[in-house]
Amino acid sequence: MAKKIAVLPGDGIGPEVVAEAVKVLEHLRRDFGLKVELETAVVGGAAYDLHKQPLPQATLRLARQADAVLLGAVGGPRYDTLPRDLRPEKALLALRAELKLFANLRPAILYPQLASASSLKPEVVSGLDILIVRELTGDIYFGEPRGVRKLANGERQGFNNMIYAEHEIERVAKVAFEAARKRGKKVCSVDKANVLETSGLWREVVERVHADYRDVELSHMYVDNAAMQLVRAPKQFDVIVTGNLFGDILSDEAAMLTGSIGMLPSASLDAANKGMYEPIHGSAPDIAGKGVANPLATILSVAMMLRYTLNESALANRVEGAVAKALDRGLRTGDLYTEGMTRAGTAQMGDAVVAAI
Numbered sequence: 583m584a585k586k587i588a589v590l591p592g593d594g595i596g597p598e599v600v601a602e603a604v605k606v607l608e609h610l611r612r613d614f615g616l617k618v619e620l621e622t623a624v625v626g627g628a629a630y631d632l633h634k635q636p637l638p639q640a641t642l643r644l645a646r647q648a649d650a651v652l653l654g655a656v657g658g659p660r661y662d663t664l665p666r667d668l669r670p671e672k673a674l675l676a677l678r679a680e681l682k683l684f685a686n687l688r689p690a691i692l693y694p695q696l697a698s699a700s701s702l703k704p705e706v707v708s709g710l711d712i713l714i715v716r717e718l719t720g721d722i723y724f725g726e727p728r729g730v731r732k733l734a735n736g737e738r739q740g741f742n743n744m745i746y747a748e749h750e751i752e753r754v755a756k757v758a759f760e761a762a763r764k765r766g767k768k769v770c771s772v773d774k775a776n777v778l779e780t781s782g783l784w785r786e787v788v789e790r791v792h793a794d795y796r797d798v799e800l801s802h803m804y805v806d807n808a809a810m811q812l813v814r815a816p817k818q819f820d821v822i823v824t825g826n827l828f829g830d831i832l833s834d835e836a837a838m839l840t841g842s843i844g845m846l847p848s849a850s851l852d853a854a855n856k857g858m859y860e861p862i863h864g865s866a867p868d869i870a871g872k873g874v875a876n877p878l879a880t881i882l883s884v885a886m887m888l889r890y891t892l893n894e895s896a897l898a899n900r901v902e903g904a905v906a907k908a909l910d911r912g913l914r915t916g917d918l919y920t921e922g923m924t925r926a927g928t929a930q931m932g933d934a935v936v937a938a939i
């Protein structure tokens with residue numbers, strides 16, 4: 583039976599980059615017998631414009647029914663002054679929570695062709711291959727109570743809660759150890775256990791889970807040091823596992839090591855490997871509609887979908903290989919451009935990948 587994919591292009595460059603990823607899926611369907619059926623729905627600011635809410639019921643229903651979700655990006659300056667619950671970002675957070683996508687996999691891989699686009703020296707980043715496993719449905723992102731309250735003296739005070747229950751730590755730690763087993767067999771758990779109780783518990787539970795994964799080497803690092811080590815000697819890492827907030831920050835940092843955030847895909851998985859797949863970059867309103875955005879992160883997100891949800895790892899390898907071939911040909915979108923390369927637009931890059939498949 584065909585697997586159903588919910589396609590949620592979203593805002594800004596979202597629709598442009600998703601269009602290229604859809605080209606890839608359609609090509610795999612036509613020429614490689616991939617059995618998928620795509621259905622599109624609005625999300626984020628685009629949904630707010632039409633329905634006055636960022637995640638309409640119909641979109642949530644489609645996402646629930648689907649085997650996988652392909653998402654572009656959400657957000658834009660037009661929506662930044664809306665009440666928090668109506669902002670595009672809320673749709674993303676609600677999808678993560680509603681679909682129970684607690685494990686967010688963010689690989690940071692440096693393509694050898696792009697070594698010169700990294701802001702670090704080639705010898706520091708060449709061969710870089712890190713996987714950040716970010717917990718995605720807990721922590722200060724969802725902790726209650728939250729809000730802005732009035733103090734007795736009339737001053738306002740903002741508050742959020744960093745909260746983790748043991749089962750939340752346990753399940754994401756397992757995902758990290760399992761992933762490490764299939765690659766470099768090292769997990770570094772990142773926390774702030776020198777200051778935060780939540781982190782103390784995090785460390786304890788990760789240690790406990792580790793008892794079942796003695797073949798994997800476990801280390802712990804405080805988040806401030808991890809931020810420093812990522813730019814000092816990033817190749818020391820294999821798998822990094824961390825909470826929602828620290829993972830948000832460190833994954834942007836790791837992205838930059840690879841030359842461009844426009845290259846990095848992500849998978850957000852539930853306990854049964856149903857997933858939402860999206861580039862880690864945002865909606866980039868400054869370049870939206872110009873046809874210059876880099877579609878490779880979204881195309882590589884399709885590769886992750888093939889691998890994790892559709893169990894088509896041969897096709898996943900093929901898509902990743904095709905991305906490398908397009909780069910080998912010297913094609914570069916603006917974010918990756920260096921002298922001597924050939925400038926490509928969004929569609930041209932997508933076409934080059936399809937041709938190389």
Ligand code: IPM
Pocket residue numbers: 671674675830862
């Ligand atoms: C990300 C983004 C989101 C997050 C925003 C858009 C809510 O930065 O996916 O990393 O903070 O999780």
Ligand code: MG
Pocket residue numbers: 830831834
């Ligand atoms: Mg982020």
